[in-house]
Amino acid sequence: MSYLGRSLGTIALAVLTLTFVSAPAQAQINAIKDGWLVTKIHSEFVDEDILSGSNIDVDVKNGMVTLQGTVPSEAARARAIQSAKNNDGVKGVTDQLRIAPAVSDRGKIDKAQDKTAQAAEKAADKTASGAKKTGRAIDDGWIKSKIYAQYMADWNTVLDDSDIDVDVANNYVTLNGTVKSAAAKAKAVSIAKATDGVKGVKDNLRVATTSR
Numbered sequence: 784m785s786y787l788g789r790s791l792g793t794i795a796l797a798v799l800t801l802t803f804v805s806a807p808a809q810a811q812i813n814a815i816k817d818g819w820l821v822t823k824i825h826s827e828f829v830d831e832d833i834l835s836g837s838n839i840d841v842d843v844k845n846g847m848v849t850l851q852g853t854v855p856s857e858a859a860r861a862r863a864i865q866s867a868k869n870n871d872g873v874k875g876v877t878d879q880l881r882i883a884p885a886v887s888d889r890g891k892i893d894k895a896q897d898k899t900a901q902a903a904e905k906a907a908d909k910t911a912s913g914a915k916k917t918g919r920a921i922d923d924g925w926i927k928s929k930i931y932a933q934y935m936a937d938w939n940t941v942l943d944d945s946d947i948d949v950d951v952a953n954n955y956v957t958l959n960g961t962v963k964s965a966a967a968k969a970k971a972v973s974i975a976k977a978t979d980g981v982k983g984v985k986d987n988l989r990v991a992t993t994s995r
Contacts, residue, residue, distance in 0.1 A: 825931030
C-alpha cells in the first residue's frame with residue numbers, strides 16, 4: 784500500500800509539473816494561432832467583390848475575432864462577418880464595422896485631384912488587370928488584404944510564426960509586429976513593396992527573440 788501511495792504521489796507530481804511546463808507553451812501556440820487567423824481571414828477578403836471599397840481591420844486574441852473599419856453596405860458587413868466565422872479556430876466574432884458613407888457624402892472632390900487619379904488609374908490599368916482578377920478597386924483596404932493574402936502563400940516557409948499588423952493609409956504601408964527571423968522580416972517587407980498600388984513601406988517589424 785505504501786508503494787502504491789508513493790507511486791500515486793509520483794504520478795500526481797508529474798502531472799502537476801507537466802501542467803506548469805505546458806502553460807507557456809500553450810500561450811505561445813495561441814499567439815501563433817492568432818497571427819495565422821488574422822492573415823487567413825484577410826486573405827479571404829481579397830476575392831470578395833462585395834467588399835470593394837471596404838477597409839477592414841482584423842484583430843484576433845485567443846481565437847476571438849474583432850472586425851473594425853468600414854464597409855460599403857450591410858451586405859458587405861454580413862459577408863465579412865460570415866467569412867471570419869467560417870475559419871477553423873475562430874471562437875467568436877465581434878462586429879465593430881461601420882457602413883461607410885457614399886463618396887458623394889464625404890465632401891466634394893477636387894477636380895484637379897480627380898483628373899490626376901483618373902490618369903493614374905489609366906496608367907495602372909494594364910498592371911492591375913494582369914495582377915488582379917477580382918472586381919475590387921486597388922484602394923487601401925484591398926492593398927491590406929492583398930498583402931495578407933501573399934503572406935498566407937508564404938506561411939509554410941519563412942513567415943510561419945509571424946504576427947504582423949499591416950496598416951495602409953493613402954497607399955502607404957506600415958508594418959508592425961513580430962517575425963521569427965531577419966529573413967522573414969526581409970520577405971514581409973519585400974512582399975509589401977511589390978504589391979500593386981503600394982507607394983511606400985515603413986518597416987517597424989521586430990525579430991522575435993526566443994528564450995534560451
